[in-house]
Amino acid sequence: MIPTLEWTAEGVRFLDQTRLPLEETYVLATTYNQIADVITTMVVRGAPAIGVSAAMGVAIGVQKSPATSIAALDADFEVIAKTLASTRPTAVNLFWGIERMRRRYNALKAEGKNLEEIRQGLIAEACRMYDEDIAACRTMGAHGASLMPQSGSVLTHCNAGALATCGYGSALGVIRAAVEQGHEIHVYADETRPFLQGARLTAWELMHDGIPTTVLCDNMAASLMRQGKIQAVIVGADRIAANGDVANKIGTYGVAVLAKEHGIPFYVAAPWSTIDLATAHGDDIPIEQRAAVEVTHHAGKQLTPHGVGIENPAFDVTPSKYITAIVTERGVLRAPFEESLADFELATPLRA
Incomplete structure (x- = not known):
């Protein structure tokens, strides 16, 4: 498996595709703004990878949000989603990834989850999308x-x-x-x-x-x-x-x-x-x-x-x-x- 991107405890690790084929280096993005930049500059590219990267951007944005209430987190979520959605307009997977995270976010709120449970639930959802993409490619x-x-x-x-x-x-x-x-x-x-x-x-x-x-x-x-x-x-x-x-x-x-x-x-x-x-x-x-x-x-x-x-x-x-x-x-x-x-x-x- 070529490690295109990976969720880690420190942040999202991306193989820097702008430096291939002569240099195999990695970029660690620790904020949603950094993930947006990684997508825009084509460190990561390809519609399916962009979709999962955006989902991980949402997850890391919510994880790092200083919000102490659901209302404040709602506002932060919209800023995060808008920032990521503005990166590359053609790949529909970008918007699919963001909207799937939005649906999961709303479902977690509807279930009465607290802030930490919401944060962990969104990380789990982004990682699930990563696994599903690999499985989809193999089935394809x-x-x-x-x-x-x-x-x-x-x-x-x-x-x-x-x-x-x-x-x-x-x-x-x-x-x-x-x-x-x-x-x-x-x-x-x-x-x-x-x-x-x-x-x-x-x-x-x-x-x-x-x-x-x-x-x-x-x-x-x-x-x-x-x-x-x-x-x-x-x-x-x-x-x-x-x-x-x-x-x-x-x-x-x-x-x-x-x-x-x-x-x-x-x-x-x-x-x-x-x-x-x-x-x-x-x-x-x-x-x-x-x-x-x-x-x-x-x-x-x-x-x-x-x-x-x-x-x-x-x-x-x-x-x-x-x-x-x-x-x-x-x-x-x-x-x-x-x-x-x-x-x-x-x-x-x-x-x-």
Whole structure:
């Protein structure tokens, strides 16, 4: 298990993903503001990991609150939740994590728990979410493994592995499960500009597991597809709308269009907490805009002319018509996604 994040007696310990692959260091966050900063600066990233990180942020915020009454703690809770919710707008898991903690907080109050019992109850809930995420990823992998080629190459974009979750991974979890079942898979990892999550993170963790990996510049995928070198594409997601449109790291849409053109199946793997049935379609998903410096500079060195315009959306939206199937811990969903998503939601209600 790659230790993406961990609740400890001192605070929440995060593997610093901004320093990978050359430096394996950790950041200890001891306040909810520090956890908000860890999320914003992408020390931790990936929608499932962000959701659990936010839950732990709520727990540590309530734990450290000086409130001596329920009314005062109520006020502090709202400040904590608002701060964490303002970090990254696209990943719906962020809001899912906060709202699940809110529900647990209200339930503990309704049960008549005192302040210390509420604090301990919220810590337990955040740790439960951590364990559930790992279990969901393993179940997701089991559901999706059969979709992977028995022998061949799979392309992935960004990082949807153990580093993007609490462990095992979503898209890379499916690949891991297939390899565990005996599939002979070679992974092509898009470098994923401008933050290079594929080159830095996907390559690092797959090599950590001994899975053969080749890094591609983002503009190489079409050529490899034309040569028949890619048998499937699998990516993660930051938000999936009710019609099956998927928001994922910028560049995913282009990969999906290329896969469609070349007759290659395009799969999305994500936990159910990434499903947003309240958002009808992808056009309504908020897209995070990140700082220009991520494009203008690399490793502290400026790459672009002074004053040039920069566009740096962190995500794009892939319409559902390009998606072969969506893999979740509840099973594999296929088109029409409006129906399959609704059916799976009714069959397995949201966790309390």
